[in-house]
Amino acid sequence: MTTAVPAGAARRTALPRPYLLWLAGAQAGLLGDAALSFALGWAASGYGGGAAGLVLTAVTVPRTVLVLLGGAVADRFGARRVMLVGDALMLVVTAGLALAVAGDRGVPLWLLVGAAGVTGTVDAFYLPASGSMPCRLVPADRLPRALALRQAGGQCAVLLGAPLGGLLVAGGGLAGAAAVDAASFGAVLLVLLRVRPGERPVPAPAVARQAGLVREAWSGVRLALGDPLLRAALLLTGAAAGALLPVVSLLGPLLARAHGWAAGTAGLVTAGQAAGVLAVAATVAWRGGLPRPGIGAAAGLCTASAGIVLLALSAGPAVAVAGGTVVGVGSGLFACHLGPLVLGGAPASHLSRVQALLTLVQSLALVLSTGLLGLLADATGAAPPALLCALATGAAGVAALATPALRRA
Template identity: 80%
Template sequence: MTTTTDAPTRGAATRPALPRPYLLWLVGTQAGLLGDAALYFALGWAASAHGGGAAGLVLTAITVPRTALVLLGGAVADRFGARRVMLAGDAVMLAATVALALTAADRGTPLWLLVAAAAVIGTVDAFYLPASGSMPRRLVPADRLPRALALRQAGGQGAVLLGAPLGGLLVTAGGLSGAAVADAVSFGVVLLVLLRVRPAADEPTGPRTGLLREAASGVRLALADPLLRAALLLAGAAAGALLPVVSLLGPLLARAHGWAAGTAGLVSGGQAAGTLVVAGLVAWRGALPRAGVGAAAGLCTASAGAALLALATGPVAAVAGSTVAGLGSGLFACHLGPLVLTGAPPTHLSRVQALLTLVQSVALALSNTLLGLLADAAGAVLPTLLCALATAAAGLTALAGPALRRA
């Protein structure tokens, strides 16, 4: 076993430590994610008071600008530097959340305010997400990247688990204004962290040909590269076939069985717990030697969990199925993420991350719509089984293809 930093190590005593700038950035990022999760809950809760159509409108106001502008956001981050884009985004969101808190305290929560806040969030996300997604590659050596991304994913899952309860407490104590103030504080923390963290490889390179052409060049690069192309297609397949299993179909299955909301929450929690366990193990011990095989094995594992969830007749089996699906999801994400980051050239880091976000967002939006319609027509069991089959097919296809099998 080697103990140099030129190759990944697996022993807990000999593995190289993650760089301190990355750990500092990660702490700030997780604070921001927790604040965002609390605000998202508060926005959804406030919107639900206006009816289901209004709640859907608020969600749409986030997703539409984020999806429409994300490729441009990646080009901006690659041209001007990821750190600069993140500093600008955090500053805008700090001002926006303070304004939201003041306006909500004065005028309550009219629908126009919720839609405006959601549109600002979606627009900033379009520029912020590609920049943030490229930061681990800019701060961490390649041999430690799988552990770094796994640690980030574990923190993200923790924010998801804690965000909704925290949002509920903040709304109870201070309404939407209270949640907005908390999110503003989190953006202030991230700003302070970013002022101290300076990635060594964050200087824009390459010719400037116009932002739209630069965004298109990121798409062309990814489509021309066999590994990136296969990884992005696999990410889209996983987003469309796997993500809706617990978020959309899990609650529908619970209602079909007559289970209480608490049981449905346990099913969702099982998925998050499974993902968190795998992310923690990879952060501690390191990833599998062949990342492509690990990602494909994760999808095959997740498909078994989805099938178990679909066929479960009691809560225990359903929670077990969602937990297995979470284990597979974590295994997939912890191995595919490093492949995409290391496969992108330094000049296109944010643009490839933007394309990854776009592929997943479009696939998820389409599958949620189709699966929801199918569930209305035939019940939730059939679409859940179809998701299990599609996830298994994606994993087996990845194993059959040389680009990912040899990665």
């Protein structure tokens, strides 16, 4: 005889301790990375805008080119092993960077580009492995709450990373930021040595292993394209990344300048967006997500679309901040409901490869749309591209509602 557990009680069941331990270490690592990223960009900006762009490109290019291979490596050899190697390597690199730039010596540009290139390369292997960890540590019924808690922590790391980086650069220069990041990698290593996730491997046939990592990476693409739910989720992710993410980061500051507002107002819009994401993530982490996550993700995009319209047509700072907050609420709804769909829909043998494909789709869509939206803003002002983003985001939400695989998930 079995006893039914009330839905509310199931939602509030504690998350597994190994997951919470890993998440604490991962957030410490994210905070250290955000601080160092600010410090690298600040140091590169001393050489001019072209140099700063070169450093950012040195991170993005290897991450984008190698991420599918990184997912295949994590699925074959184990996510935990890949993360241990990545953290150990970055500990050595950041500690070496701190020693190399200690004192009053100038920071050569080649060293900045080299550090950025190593970071992007390690990220290509680390991100797919890390993205699959919640599914390896948390039961499926608690996965939405686990991912929401991770989303909230990641948002906090992003918010605090730049101010922390500024303080570290002011107090100890690039060497101080690199030393703190090295310490954060050491903390993550200690956590990973204690946490042993169930890899849930599906033994691969000998023929598949002999095919090589490139074919294994391509098999993840074939799997996602052949599965109706994963295919729809990836397309929706690309649409959201291209139409939603550039709004606050690119168009928000341009709108503020067009209205003659101070930089602090643009910062408040960004803060409002972050507050909206945090509010939704905290709610989902505590109470759980909607019973139909596909509908929740679609509702998030429609909500974000309304916020973008409010931001684009705002005549005063208060309305702009309100618009940014609504955009954040919609973004949080989308991320907290689509993430469990992607992880839950991926077979255990392809967890990291599906995460790698998700990262690739986001990166490509964001890179393409950011450049095009920037050119359009130069030609027409910031409001028309913002309204175009609102239209695209709303259309993506409606399309998600009309997609059976997402609507019934």
